[in-house]
Amino acid sequence: MVGRSGHDELAHGAQSRPEVVKNLMLLMENMAKLADAAMISSGPAAHFKDMCNQCLPALKAFLKSKKDDLRAEEVARLISIFGELNISEDVQMLILRQHSWSLAALIEKFADQVSELPCRDVANAMFAMGRYQLHVRKLLGPKEYADDLFAKILEKIEPMEDDMTPEDLSKVMNGIANMKYRDKGYLMRMVDYYLSRLHEFRLGDLARLIWGLARLELRYADCQQFLDAVLPVVLENRSAFLHPEYVSDIVWAASRLEWQGVDEMLGVLCKMADDGLEKFKGEEFAAFCLGLQKMRYYPGDDFLRRFLDTFAQKVPTFKPAMVTTCLNAVASFGFYHQRLIDAVRDYCLLMERPLETRHYFDICWSFAILSCMDADMFKWMAAQIGKLDPCSVRDLQRRQFYQCLLDVHILHPTIAQSVRLDPRFEEDCYKNWSENQALRRVAPKPVIEAFARLRNMGFICTRGELIMGRRFAINSVRHRGLDQRFALEADVTFRNAPNRLLGIQIWRRRVLRALGWGIMDLSQWRWSKMSSEERDVYLQKKILYLVSEKKRRFTRATAKPGR
Known part of the structure; x- marks a missing residue:
């Protein structure tokens, strides 16, 4: 087997430099191929972790003794492979727990060699680093050191920008946004630069840029000229197919940027979403719903019905955060959808692990707003309450839960009487809710x-x-x-x-x-x-x-x- 023999030879250092590096790169490329296959089939997935445990220690041993033997393009490719290996949370945690030193060593060497690399290799490496998000900062050490390293990399990238394709530029932005490197001077310079080359960008590349600006907490006022110029580009492409990842990126980013005057664009994006509903993944459903909710844009009953039909079919495969985000947005719209309610109810009742506190209270609030509580769901809620640490419950969550109780008592008094809650918790929720009523809000x-x-x-x-x-x-x-x-x-x-x-x-x-x-x-x-x-x-x-x-x-x- 390539993985086993490569590991043994590398560990013993029995080969010349060219052969050792060649075998190392071959080993890592094979891992990347296996990672790609593992995302599609369960068979390779079972074998993938074993190969990680065999090969990554060999890489670490090589880097500790012969890191300087690697050329710039090899360093960049190894970083890109680390990005490709990140196929799940379990694998990410395995790499970060046991092999973070290797990734940090490669990033530090990459910072020294950026100028020697082709634009595409630089962009791919930055994108791969971003796949580990804020974990990259932790493995590099103190915040000041990480910021200095990112500044050094971006300073070396600046002379290369004119030679970069729009895809390269969008990958660089995506990487620094995921790693939360905030330098407003750099961002404002890049916004002007993107505007000067706007005619070259495809919608997918623009989506990455806009998402990156939003994640780095810019606002519409900071980049108004650029965003105003992007708007007609989206509208002109209303008949184009845009991948759901990019559709949800733009909608989510619009809400974070507080982008103004975009109702027509949101309508176009809803049509694009409608054309590709079957390709939506859980995180894309969640980002899309959250963006519409925060933008206060109602996409219409017919669209919501089709959108939620598709979402309901896929609910069993989603993470709790994705399910609760979408349910919360739908409840805020006041849109009742029976298949969604049934799917979420089954999801909750069949769940083996307890929900995080915030997800639990979001579900309570949503079921109350949609007036769709039943005996089984209320029993589930009561059981979850018994598992919560009262100290971990925030005031807003107490109010959410008491609103749920009010609806159950008025709509389903027999259910409310048959299921007993912790009276101290119920009294605590009531007290918090009633005190909150003293805070009058201005109504239209x-x-x-x-x-x-x-x-x-x-x-x-x-x-x-x-x-x-x-x-x-x-x-x-x-x-x-x-x-x-x-x-x-x-x-x-x-x-x-x-x-x-x-x-x-x-x-x-x-x-x-x-x-x-x-x-x-x-x-x-x-x-x-x-x-x-x-x-x-x-x-x-x-x-x-x-x-x-x-x-x-x-x-x-x-x-x-x-x-």
């Missing part, structure tokens, strides 16, 4: 006016009760039998203040749905032509009209028949 003026007029129609409720949830609204609205659905939906919506989360149109749309009216009752074209203020006034009038109709129907239904 049309909402205040609309609900002031609702009271005049006979609905006894206060702004605080509906918007802030001081009391459960269903207990403060007359005619609770007829209007139970409206009261519950209004309370769930306002109590969680989605006006702060998603904007005034989207949360009010949930109330309209509860009243039996969908946004598409108004033509899409007419809605798209309305300003934000016009939409707000239109929705206000619609709420008042629909509630008055409900009131009228109730009056007719309960009127005593004439004698």
Whole structure:
């Protein structure tokens, strides 16, 4: 076997320099091929870790004694191979625990030899380093040393930039972004440079650049000219196919950059996502949903239905963070999707390991918002509560959980009575939630006016009760039998203040749905032509009209028949 014989010969140093290096490179190339196969099939995956345990110690032994014998292109290729070996969290941890010294030694040598390398080798090495993200900083030592090393590398790359392809430039940016090297002077210079060569970039390369700028915490105001120039490029390519990785990168980056005036671009990206749904991976679903949520962009019921159909099929293969991120975004949209709910419920009930605290409370909140709790799910939640360390639960999470309890008590009183929670934890959540209600948030003026007029129609409720949830609204609205659905939906919506989360149109749309009216009752074209203020006034009038109709129907239904 190549791996075994190569390891023995390298360890004993029985060959001349050219033969030793040749065998070393052959050994590592074979590992890279096996890593590629291991991503596709389980057979090679089982063999891959064994080969890592055989070959990587040989590399370490060689580097400790003969590191200076490696040429620049060999160093760059070895770093790239380390990137290719990073096929899973388990393998990454194996490499970082046992072989971080080797990777650090190669990076330090690479920093000295950058100027001797072709542009493509430099870009590939930077991209590979980025695959280990912040771990690279830790294995290099103190922050100051790592920053100095990155600065040294980028200083040597600068004279090469004109010879780099757009793909090379995007890989360099991706690498430094993943390693979180923040030098605003360098970034601003590169933004201007990217703008000067914008016509050369493909959408995929632009996606990497934009993602890198967002990860390094730039904002729209920092690179407005560049981003404004990118916008028409995306719109001109609306019919092109863009890989889901790049689609989700742009949507996520737009939210982090606080990119303004991009609704049309987000619509184009949603169409691109629609064309490639089957190719989406878990992290791409999550980044895409999170970006739309933070941008307060509602992609439409039809798109969400198709998107979530595909997502629900793949839920069993996803990590908890991916599942909860998507579920949380969908709940924020107020979009009920039965297949998604069923898939997440099964995912939770079949999970062997306990969820992280934040994921658990995100699921509680989402199920409460979507009003889809059942006995099995509530029992699962109660069991999870028993495993939590109360000291690890943040105030926001206590409020999230108490909101969930409120919904269960009103919708499923028998479930609430049959499942016992730790009374101390429940009391703690209630105390935190009730204290939080004292912190009044400003509601949009049309909402205040609309609900002031609702009271005049006979609905006894206060702004605080509906918007802030001081009391459960269903207990403060007359005619609770007829209007139970409206009261519950209004309370769930306002109590969680989605006006702060998603904007005034989207949360009010949930109330309209509860009243039996969908946004598409108004033509899409007419809605798209309305300003934000016009939409707000239109929705206000619609709420008042629909509630008055409900009131009228109730009056007719309960009127005593004439004698």
